[in-house]
Amino acid sequence: MTKIKYNYSNLANLPTAYGSFKIQSFKDEKGNEHAILIKGDVENRADVPVRIHSECLTGDAFSSLKCDCNYQLNYALEYISMFGFGIIIYLRQEGRGIGFFNKINAYNLQDNGRNTIEANHDLGLNNDEREYSAAVEVLNKLNIQSVKLMTNNPLKIEYLKKYGINVIDRVSVISKKNTFNDQYLEVKKHQLSHML
Ligand SMILES: Nc1nc2c(ncn2[C@@H]2O[C@H](COP(=O)(O)OP(=O)(O)OP(=O)(O)O)[C@@H](O)[C@H]2O)c(=O)[nH]1
Numbered sequence: 001m002t003k004i005k006y007n008y009s010n011l012a013n014l015p016t017a018y019g020s021f022k023i024q025s026f027k028d029e030k031g032n033e034h035a036i037l038i039k040g041d042v043e044n045r046a047d048v049p050v051r052i053h054s055e056c057l058t059g060d061a062f063s064s065l066k067c068d069c070n071y072q073l074n075y076a077l078e079y080i081s082m083f084g085f086g087i088i089i090y091l092r093q094e095g096r097g098i099g100f101f102n103k104i105n106a107y108n109l110q111d112n113g114r115n116t117i118e119a120n121h122d123l124g125l126n127n128d129e130r131e132y133s134a135a136v137e138v139l140n141k142l143n144i145q146s147v148k149l150m151t152n153n154p155l156k157i158e159y160l161k162k163y164g165i166n167v168i169d170r171v172s173v174i175s176k177k178n179t180f181n182d183q184y185l186e187v188k189k190h191q192l193s194h195m196l
């Protein structure tokens with residue numbers, strides 16, 4: 001993994017519908033501005049619940065029913081709030097890393113019958129172009145001793161382990177099914193190996 005230099009903002013308070021968090025921004029070399037939400041005293045701590053959430057403007061901000069992102073983000077906020085400590089690392093890798101513009105073009109192809117993987121391929125893109133080096137950096141910076149990763153995606157667990165993060169447990173992130181995300185969740189389960 002190439003060492004990227006990050007630029008961190010100061011910490012600020014963020015009251016949310018699920019309780020109070022601290023928020024911090026950090027910029028990577030490409031100029032992406034990511035977010036870290038922290039609950040409680042996590043520095044140097046073990047067994048920390050961690051959610052690494054990939055940006056989904058349509059889901060996170062507009063409450064789209066085409067995916068389960070909004071539900072999962074709110075679930076993570078609520079879970080960590082109830083738990084008393086934990087971290088949400090919100091990475092600006094929209095559309096599994098293909099960017100917002102491409103994702104909407106993929107949605108257009110999905111309107112015409114293609115699934116989430118096929119649509120990316122039709123655009124000449126991989127089905128997942130994400131990587132999690134920024135999350136590894138944050139966890140190392142906070143000297144997190146061990147992580148309870150909130151995910152259904154085995155690739156995220158593999159990635160963190162490969163780069164030295166001690167993932168001791170997985171917390172499944174509950175997804176909510178509806179008529180619009182039914183096929184999307186089926187593809188995640190059967191073609192992307194998500195533990196749903
Ligand atoms: N390219 C593309 N990206 C999508 C689509 N639907 C959601 N996304 C993006 O998918 C990302 C979330 O990935 P998911 O596969 O839902 O979940 P995950 O993060 O891999 O796994 P979990 O940790 O279990 O949530 C976000 O960046 C969304 O913007 C789609 O149809 N096409």
Ligand SMILES: [Zn+2]
Nearest residue numbers: 056059067069
């Ligand atoms: Zn989404």
